Amino acid sequence: MGNKTIYVSEKDESLFERAKEIAGEALSSVIARALREFIARHEEKEKGMKEITVKVGKHNSQREQRFIGKEIGKWSGFSDDKVWLMDAKIYHTQKGNWAILLRHSTKATLLTNPDAWRKNAEYLEDATKTELIVEDSLIQLKEKLPSSLYSTIEDISKQHESPVEYLDI
Numbered sequence: 001m002g003n004k005t006i007y008v009s010e011k012d013e014s015l016f017e018r019a020k021e022i023a024g025e026a027l028s029s030v031i032a033r034a035l036r037e038f039i040a041r042h043e044e045k046e047k048g049m050k051e052i053t054v055k056v057g058k059h060n061s062q063r064e065q066r067f068i069g070k071e072i073g074k075w076s077g078f079s080d081d082k083v084w085l086m087d088a089k090i091y092h093t094q095k096g097n098w099a100i101l102l103r104h105s106t107k108a109t110l111l112t113n114p115d116a117w118r119k120n121a122e123y124l125e126d127a128t129k130t131e132l133i134v135e136d137s138l139i140q141l142k143e144k145l146p147s148s149l150y151s152t153i154e155d156i157s158k159q160h161e162s163p164v165e166y167l168d169i
Helices: 010-023 027-047 114-119 138-142 147-161
Strands: 050-058 063-078 084-093 098-107 129-135
Touching (some): 010 027, 129 138, 138 147
Antiparallel strands (some): 050 129, 063 084, 084 098
């Protein structure tokens, strides 16, 4: 195989030198070993992918949507304005996108003020609705989700990208 040139930023030069010292071998073999491990982790993550079917829309007029992905988390809580009790399933898709199945399950007043809920007859209407929100980055999700859900996804993202945290202790 031919030569490959790798450009290393100044801030990472010491990292490359230290890796070469530790390995006691050519830097190319250290890089090749790291790439093998990186690819193995990536392929392992993809193994859990399967066809996911979700139902979206209002309760009485839902339609099915399908995609290839893996469920990586769940959440339940309130909308930021405390009007809705919500729950979500968090998926990572085959193409590396985030897919959030967000369900508005019931008005929060059922829990916070049941008298007002009965008085306004909100129990008679079925306001349940489900939507699938798909974005390729976390930043794009931030404006579309309740803040506590977004915070949960950030935590899941860190764990998903690096299941093991290497401590420098």
